[in-house]
Amino acid sequence: MENREVRVRFAPSPTGALHIGGVRTALYNYLFARHHGGKFLLRIEDTDSHRFVPGAEQYIFDSLKWCGISVDEGIEEGGPHAPYRQSERKEIYFKYAKQLVDSGNAYYAFDSAEDLEKARKDAESRKEIFAYGPATRMSLCNSLALSQEETAKRLQEKGWTIRFKMPENEDVEMDDIIRGHIKVNTSTLDDKVLYKSADELPTYHLANIVDDHLMEISHVIRGEEWIPSLPLHYLLYRAFGWSDTQPQFAHLPLLLKPQGQGKLSKRDGDKFGFPVFPLQWNSPDGEVAMGYREEGYFPEAFVNMLALLGWNPGGEQEIFSMDELISLFSLEKVSKAGARFSFEKAKWFNTQYLRTKSDEFLGEILKKMLSEKKGIEVTLERAAKAVSLIKERATFPSDLLPLTIYLFEAPTEYDAKSVSKSWKAEDVENLKRLADFFAAAPSFGKEQNSAATHEWLTENNLSMGRVMNALRIAILGAAQGPDIFAICEFLGKEETLSRIARAIDTIPAN
Numbered sequence: 001m002e003n004r005e006v007r008v009r010f011a012p013s014p015t016g017a018l019h020i021g022g023v024r025t026a027l028y029n030y031l032f033a034r035h036h037g038g039k040f041l042l043r044i045e046d047t048d049s050h051r052f053v054p055g056a057e058q059y060i061f062d063s064l065k066w067c068g069i070s071v072d073e074g075i076e077e078g079g080p081h082a083p084y085r086q087s088e089r090k091e092i093y094f095k096y097a098k099q100l101v102d103s104g105n106a107y108y109a110f111d112s113a114e115d116l117e118k119a120r121k122d123a124e125s126r127k128e129i130f131a132y133g134p135a136t137r138m139s140l141c142n143s144l145a146l147s148q149e150e151t152a153k154r155l156q157e158k159g160w161t162i163r164f165k166m167p168e169n170e171d172v173e174m175d176d177i178i179r180g181h182i183k184v185n186t187s188t189l190d191d192k193v194l195y196k197s198a199d200e201l202p203t204y205h206l207a208n209i210v211d212d213h214l215m216e217i218s219h220v221i222r223g224e225e226w227i228p229s230l231p232l233h234y235l236l237y238r239a240f241g242w243s244d245t246q247p248q249f250a251h252l253p254l255l256l257k258p259q260g261q262g263k264l265s266k267r268d269g270d271k272f273g274f275p276v277f278p279l280q281w282n283s284p285d286g287e288v289a290m291g292y293r294e295e296g297y298f299p300e301a302f303v304n305m306l307a308l309l310g311w312n313p314g315g316e317q318e319i320f321s322m323d324e325l326i327s328l329f330s331l332e333k334v335s336k337a338g339a340r341f342s343f344e345k346a347k348w349f350n351t352q353y354l355r356t357k358s359d360e361f362l363g364e365i366l367k368k369m370l371s372e373k374k375g376i377e378v379t380l381e382r383a384a385k386a387v388s389l390i391k392e393r394a395t396f397p398s399d400l401l402p403l404t405i406y407l408f409e410a411p412t413e414y415d416a417k418s419v420s421k422s423w424k425a426e427d428v429e430n431l432k433r434l435a436d437f438f439a440a441a442p443s444f445g446k447e448q449n450s451a452a453t454h455e456w457l458t459e460n461n462l463s464m465g466r467v468m469n470a471l472r473i474a475i476l477g478a479a480q481g482p483d484i485f486a487i488c489e490f491l492g493k494e495e496t497l498s499r500i501a502r503a504i505d506t507i508p509a510n
């Protein structure tokens, strides 16, 4: 056991878009596999045909790729245990279900949906909850209660199931790497369906255990919502005689809503106006849900943020590359408590990552936006220079256009508040004088121009704040923005003077 090769799997069901909680499960599996030099498998669990959603499987592949989570064995990659889609492994499972019947750990059940509904109602009328289990199974329609002949006859007809025979009143002792020892008495558990003859398919529990065994999975890392299934899974391993090689388990904490109350749900995205999916999801029925990618997140920022939702290597550092995450990751440092999702923090990560991108990389994006959205053609050099002036203020690449547009387009409107405060007759007069000073300036380089202008302001006893605000209004349309001398340098003397002249002509002093 100790020296066993690490083999983990991410086993999503393609029932819709992959929620960020699912992406985090995939990420932790991936980090764990890479940290231990093991294998990361992607298995699609699609045995519940009623819940199958077209496009969901491709969405899972695309999401993992976007995050940089590479798969070693899977549907697209192949591998020694192919196929990796459970619906294509159909033939495998019956044999195992039958094995459990033969060893007395499972039985055939023939109850119709109506019979079960009636049993449920009857129990309800007695203020009890119906459970198919030790207390009720002998009064229901199954191979334990019926004669051999009757059972053989009923097996000829479709519609039977195989149910696990839950042991009576037994303590199941389990271990979880994150949660420690867990003990559950089987009296709280029922006889789960393992196999359905109607579609010749196993249910999740059977397929999951059989595949984890056949695929030699060493560790099962999955969401906390699967803890209630753990006793059954332990008992299934025992019933098959596989306890010695059963995987170790680690159940991850929930991702909580921003307020910290309750699980972050798929609907929370719409409710709070932030994405809960990695990529935009266009559902088959026409619904569109936002994605981190489309909202302008860098995959590295998204992955970094997700990695820290429930795990922390200790210390102050918050920015980690994928390689750093791999080298630091350990299940022991995953917390038991739910991790509260914060959209503000997600944005903070993106801001940090945007700053690490080169001016040229972002300049390319800006150049394209200017051309496509504004019909303005600029060189890459110009776009990169513009980016360098405002990079610190941007969170998303899409911010680059509004943050720089005034560098490429003279303002046509002027902010009323700025004008009413900083555009008095005296300000206009002083701005005219500044324009004359600029016109005569031997250099328009930001350092020299700034130093010379400061000196000129002092000599002429002019208020730096007032003159600069008037200049900003003329150049940018509002009394705000980054270093004004850097902007003047970018625009050049001619454009700077023309904007000042136009503002003086068009805005009446107040």
Ligand code: GLU
Pocket (backbone or CB within 6 Å): 011, 012, 013, 045, 204, 208, 220, 221, 222, 223, 226
């Ligand atoms: N198919 C299950 C899911 O959708 C997998 C659970 C597990 O990892 O065992 O989450």
